[in-house]
Amino acid sequence: MKGRVLVVDDDTALAEMIGIVLRSEGFEPVFCEDGDSALGIFRSAQPDLVLLDLMLPGKDGYEVCRLIRAESGVPIVMLTAKSDTVDVVLGLEAGADDYISKPFKPKELVARVRARLRRSDEPAPEHLAIGDLTIDVPGHRVSRDGEQISLTPLEFDLLVALARKPWQVFTREVLLEKVWGYRHAADTRLVNVHVQRLRSKIEHDPEKPEIVVTVRGVGYKAGATTS
Amino acid sequence: MTAGGRRGRPRWASVWRLLRSRWLRRLRAGLRWWRQSLQVRVLASTLLIGLTALSLVFVYVGQRTAAGLFDERRDQVLLESFRASQQAQQTLSASTAQTAAEVFVLLRGVTTEESTGGPSSPEVFMLRAPAQPAPGQPAPVQVGNTATDPTLVSLISDGLRAAVTDNKQHWQSVAVVNPTTHQVTPAILVGQQVTVPVVGAYQMYFLYRLDAEQRRLDFLLGTLALAAGALVLLLASTTWLVTRQTVRPVRRAAEVAERLADGHLTERMPEHGEDEMATLARSFNGMAASLQDQIHRLEELSALQRRFVSDVSHELRTPLTTVRMAGEMIYAARESFDPATKRSAELLSTQLDRFEDLLADLLEISRYDAGAAVLDAEGRDVREVVLRTVDNALTLAARKGSWLQVDLPAERAVADIDPRRVERVVRNLLVNAIEHAEGTPVEVRVAADAKAVAVVVRDHGIGMTPDEVAHVFGRFWRADPARARTTGGTGLGLAISLEDAHLHGGWLEAWGRPGQGASFRLTLPRRAGMTLTASPLELVPPPEAPSSATPLVGVSRTDPAALPEWTGPFDADRQEVP
Numbered sequence: 001m002k003g004r005v006l007v008v009d010d011d012t013a014l015a016e017m018i019g020i021v022l023r024s025e026g027f028e029p030v031f032c033e034d035g036d037s038a039l040g041i042f043r044s045a046q047p048d049l050v051l052l053d054l055m056l057p058g059k060d061g062y063e064v065c066r067l068i069r070a071e072s073g074v075p076i077v078m079l080t081a082k083s084d085t086v087d088v089v090l091g092l093e094a095g096a097d098d099y100i101s102k103p104f105k106p107k108e109l110v111a112r113v114r115a116r117l118r119r120s121d122e123p124a125p126e127h128l129a130i131g132d133l134t135i136d137v138p139g140h141r142v143s144r145d146g147e148q149i150s151l152t153p154l155e156f157d158l159l160v161a162l163a164r165k166p167w168q169v170f171t172r173e174v175l176l177e178k179v180w181g182y183r184h185a186a187d188t189r190l191v192n193v194h195v196q197r198l199r200s201k202i203e204h205d206p207e208k209p210e211i212v213v214t215v216r217g218v219g220y221k222a223g224a225t226t227s
Numbered sequence: 228m229t230a231g232g233r234r235g236r237p238r239w240a241s242v243w244r245l246l247r248s249r250w251l252r253r254l255r256a257g258l259r260w261w262r263q264s265l266q267v268r269v270l271a272s273t274l275l276i277g278l279t280a281l282s283l284v285f286v287y288v289g290q291r292t293a294a295g296l297f298d299e300r301r302d303q304v305l306l307e308s309f310r311a312s313q314q315a316q317q318t319l320s321a322s323t324a325q326t327a328a329e330v331f332v333l334l335r336g337v338t339t340e341e342s343t344g345g346p347s348s349p350e351v352f353m354l355r356a357p358a359q360p361a362p363g364q365p366a367p368v369q370v371g372n373t374a375t376d377p378t379l380v381s382l383i384s385d386g387l388r389a390a391v392t393d394n395k396q397h398w399q400s401v402a403v404v405n406p407t408t409h410q411v412t413p414a415i416l417v418g419q420q421v422t423v424p425v426v427g428a429y430q431m432y433f434l435y436r437l438d439a440e441q442r443r444l445d446f447l448l449g450t451l452a453l454a455a456g457a458l459v460l461l462l463a464s465t466t467w468l469v470t471r472q473t474v475r476p477v478r479r480a481a482e483v484a485e486r487l488a489d490g491h492l493t494e495r496m497p498e499h500g501e502d503e504m505a506t507l508a509r510s511f512n513g514m515a516a517s518l519q520d521q522i523h524r525l526e527e528l529s530a531l532q533r534r535f536v537s538d539v540s541h542e543l544r545t546p547l548t549t550v551r552m553a554g555e556m557i558y559a560a561r562e563s564f565d566p567a568t569k570r571s572a573e574l575l576s577t578q579l580d581r582f583e584d585l586l587a588d589l590l591e592i593s594r595y596d597a598g599a600a601v602l603d604a605e606g607r608d609v610r611e612v613v614l615r616t617v618d619n620a621l622t623l624a625a626r627k628g629s630w631l632q633v634d635l636p637a638e639r640a641v642a643d644i645d646p647r648r649v650e651r652v653v654r655n656l657l658v659n660a661i662e663h664a665e666g667t668p669v670e671v672r673v674a675a676d677a678k679a680v681a682v683v684v685r686d687h688g689i690g691m692t693p694d695e696v697a698h699v700f701g702r703f704w705r706a707d708p709a710r711a712r713t714t715g716g717t718g719l720g721l722a723i724s725l726e727d728a729h730l731h732g733g734w735l736e737a738w739g740r741p742g743q744g745a746s747f748r749l750t751l752p753r754r755a756g757m758t759l760t761a762s763p764l765e766l767v768p769p770p771e772a773p774s775s776a777t778p779l780v781g782v783s784r785t786d787p788a789a790l791p792e793w794t795g796p797f798d799a800d801r802q803e804v805p
Contacts, residue, residue: 014549021552081544086601103548103583106555173615188646189603217606217641 003048003117006041008032008064009079010057018051021106027113035059039067049116051109053079054091062094069095073152075116079104092193097154098180099190115181116154129225130163131211133202142202154179155198162212162222171219195220265477266470273466274459281455289448296440301398301415308349308417308433309396311341315431316421330425334373341433342375349433350375356420356428357388376434379403383416383432391418391430403436413437476504480511492519533597540590547579547586554579581717588719592702595726602730604643604755609680610635612646613673616653624661629686630668631657640675643755648727652735653682655720656747660686663745674763678753679733681764685746691739699737700725724749734759738767 005027009015012033019029030045032038036058042050050068054061065076078091078099088099100112126137133149135142140156142149151159161178162170170178172188180190199206211223261267315337324333334353342351352374374380382401390397398417405412418432479496486494495515496508558576561569594600617633624631653671660669664686672683691699698704703718721735728735731751739745750762 011545011549014545014552017549017552020556024556081541102544103551103586106552106559109552171611188605217608217639 003113004028004030004045005113006030006032006038006045006047006050008035008038008050008056008061009053010034010055011053018109021109022113025110025113033057035061035064038064042068042072047074049113050074050076051079051113052076052096054087055081062090065091065094065096069152073150075153077112077116088187088189089193092190093197095152097152097194099187111181118181128160128163130159130166131202131223131225133159133211135160135163144202149201151198151201155194155201158194158198159202159212162220166222166225169215169218169221175219191220266467266474269470270463270466274463277459277462281458285448285451285455288451289444292447293444296444297400297413297437300435300437300440304349304415304417304433304435305396305398308419308435311349311351311433312396312419312421312431315341319421319423322424324424327426330423331371331373334423334429337431338373338375341431349435350379352380352383352430352432352434353421353423354380354383354388354430354432355426356392356430378406379434382414382434383418387416387418388430391420391432392428394420401434403434413441473504476507480507483511483515487515487518492522530597533593536589536593537597540586540593543586547583551579551583585717585719588717588723591723592719592726595723595730600726600730602755603645603647604731605646606641607644607646607649609640609642609644609649609675609682609751610673612644612649613653613671613682616650616657617671620654620657620661623658624669627661627664628666629661629664631661632668632670634670634672636674638675640673640680642675642680642751642753644731644751645727648730649749649751652724652727652749653684655724656682656684656749659721660684660688660745660747664688667744672764675753676761676763678757679759679761679763680751680753681762682749683746683764683766685744685768687744690741690744691737692741693739696737696739696745699739700735732756732759734762736766 005022007015007018007022007029009018009031010033015031015033019031022029030041030047032041035056038052038056038059052061052065056064059067061078065078068074068076075098076096078088078096079102080087080091080099081102091099097116098112100109128135128137133142133144135156137160140153142151142156142159157179158175161175172191175191176182176188195212196206199209199212202211203209209223213221213223215221261271318337318340319333322333324330338351338353342348352372354372354374372380382403384399387397387399396417396419398415401414401416403412403414404410414434414436416432416434418430421429421431423429476496483494483496492515495512498505498508498512554572554575557572561572564572591600614633614635617631621631657669657671665688667687670683670685672681672685674681700721702722725735728749728751732755733749733751736748736750737745738747746766746768748762748764748766750759750764752759
């Protein structure tokens with residue numbers, strides 16, 4: 001599993017260190033030092049994953065995140081010195097899939113990167129149904145009445161995880177492990193924010209979700225299949 | 228005793244209690260009113276003083292007037308009655324009556340004549356003088372007494388009758404009671420001796436009623452009372468107005484002061500005019516302004532300091548990340564180093580861990596200080612959170628040789644919690660307990676009732692003194708600075724835990740006794756925003772039974788049926804812990 005990773009960070013020492021770690025794990029790092037040039041480098045490098053510092057000169061991390069997300073579903077992992085709810089949630093809402101708060105260990109960084117790059121090699125063609133949606137798992141396509149709905153890989157994974165076991169209620173911790181690859185307890189806000197984002201794309205009325213249903217005090221489950 | 232007897236008494240008792248409580252309540256309400264309102268007090272004292280002064284004036288004026296009227300009338304009456312008795316004496320002396328019957332007619336004539344004319348004419352009585360020791364010659368004729376109103380004869384006292392024998396005028400003040408209306412009228416009784424032909428000495432009495440004077444006095448007093456009433460009313464309303472004018476600004480000042488105390492620092496008193504109240508308002512506002520200024524400056528300073536701590540922590544993070552990663556790389560390659568460099572790499576790695584923990588805690592506490600901590604509450608089963616934390620603490624417990632004993636309720640204990648924070652609190656408590664348990668078991672109990680969920684972490688280790696309990700939530704406070712810190716706590720753990728509990732609207736409390744271990748209780752409301760009143764678990768554990776001194780009352784130790792009879796602390800244990 002090799003991949004090109006774009007590291008957007010203005011702290012050159014940290015960027016270099018991240019580069020050393022990534023290279024030692026067999027990834028190919030590409031660097032960018034400010035927010036303004038980030039999109040251009042992203043387009044030219046075509047990375048498989050973006051490591052994005054939130055505090056950047058020029059355009060800030062949130063803005064860069066939004067711009068990249070507008071044209072690509074590539075996994076984005078934020079590097080944040082702030083783990084305050086607002087900052088994290090803002091980043092996640094801007095389109096980031098995951099975040100790592102500084103200071104982090106090399107192992108943590110590699111684990112996050114691996115988890116986001118891991119493409120499930122699921123056996124055989126698989127078609128799932130959830131609500132009135134059909135999911136073509138190997139084709140990474142979700143459609144309603146033949147019309148395709150564009151999801152990021154993470155949102156897709158989240159939906160597939162729920163759709164595979166429609167009878168099961170998933171706690172946030174289980175989803176964190178299944179979709180994000182966290183072994184230990186982590187920030188459940190990741191789940192909340194991404195469920196909201198997913199709902200805004202697939203639900204008829206995101207205020208009254210029918211496909212990803214909240215089970216109060218436990219977690220989430222897939223809604224009844226209607227098609 | 229009997230049911231009937233019991234039924235009867237409580238009814239009266241309850242009625243009495245009810246009445247008494249009502250009176251007490253009224254009395255208390257009145258007293259509170261009295262205590263709380265300056266206006267009421269001033270008004271009441273003014274009224275009291277005014278009423279007393281007016282009553283004194285009223286009594287004095289009444290007495291003086293009555294005495295004056297009486298004296299004037301008495302002088303007039305004495306003169307009049309003297310003239311009348313002179314006239315009667317002349318009539319009597321000029322008469323030619325010889326027989327008893329003639330004398331009686333004469334007397335009747337004199338009596339009626341003197342009593343006629345005018346509404347203020349007197350009643351007249353002609354009474355035989357008390358038997359005087361006449362020189363030998365008893366009166367030849369016996370003639371009865373005459374009177375215009377015989378019913379009033381009894382008013383003439385024996386003393387007066389005895390006094391009148393000396394030929395001088397004597398008087399006496401009497402009260403005449405109207406037999407039908409029972410109205411009492413003051414009157415003056417004047418007596419003088421007259422000589423009646425044939426029968427000898429008679430006493431002639433005149434009774435002058437003082438109705439006119441009484442009426443004048445009544446009228447005067449009535450007017451006076453009316454004036455006094457008006458005066459009191461005037462006094463009361465004046466006092467009310469004056470105190471209102473004085474009290475209102477004071478009340479306003481109190482209100483403004485209260486609002487200031489509540490944090491509305493911009494609140495000010497209105498300043499009108501030049502009087503003392505305006506001065507009060509001005510000085511008050513001056514004080515408020517300087518207070519606001521001072522607080523504002525302190526707030527700014529404090530915010531600056533907080534931001535500094537937060538900024539430093541943030542700025543430290545990026546270089547720390549680089550150092551940390553470099554350290555890890557070096558640590559991973561340590562096997563290829565010589566022993567000294569290898570050990571250095573290990574130290575670097577562990578100390579970086581510590582540094583990182585400290586920085587994280589510092590940042591967390593600075594976030595609390597800045598008021599930036601946000602509760603991210605969701606309905607979660609506290610049992611799950613606790614269980615997960617216990618799982619994570621197993622390795623540490625095993626290393627320290629402590630058993631973890633977990634007691635969870637059978638039913639779900641869902642509460643609105645921020646799982647990240649609650650987990651941190653429980654982790655802190657657990658690590659703390661394991662650290663201080665010294666190999667003894669650590670108990671974790673969870674219980675829930677309708678309003679709250681509680682987690683108690685108890686160890687049986689070295690314990691704490693009450694003084695240590697009081698400081699245990701302090702920042703960078705350590706029970707024993709000399710103790711080795713094996714797990715390397717930052718010294719901020721419990722302080723952050725306390726803030727975490729408070730952010731939930733919950734409690735975090737500590738208990739400890741030297742040698743008996745310590746107990747920490749976290750109580751969280753089940754719904755965000757609810758106010759806690761009680762905890763489902765006891766913080767203070769029931770006293771431990773010294774195994775050798777367990778009392779056993781009156782039963783054989785071998786008898787299994789005796790077991791419920793144990794009165795030792797284990798029973799207390801069972802009762803106290805729900």
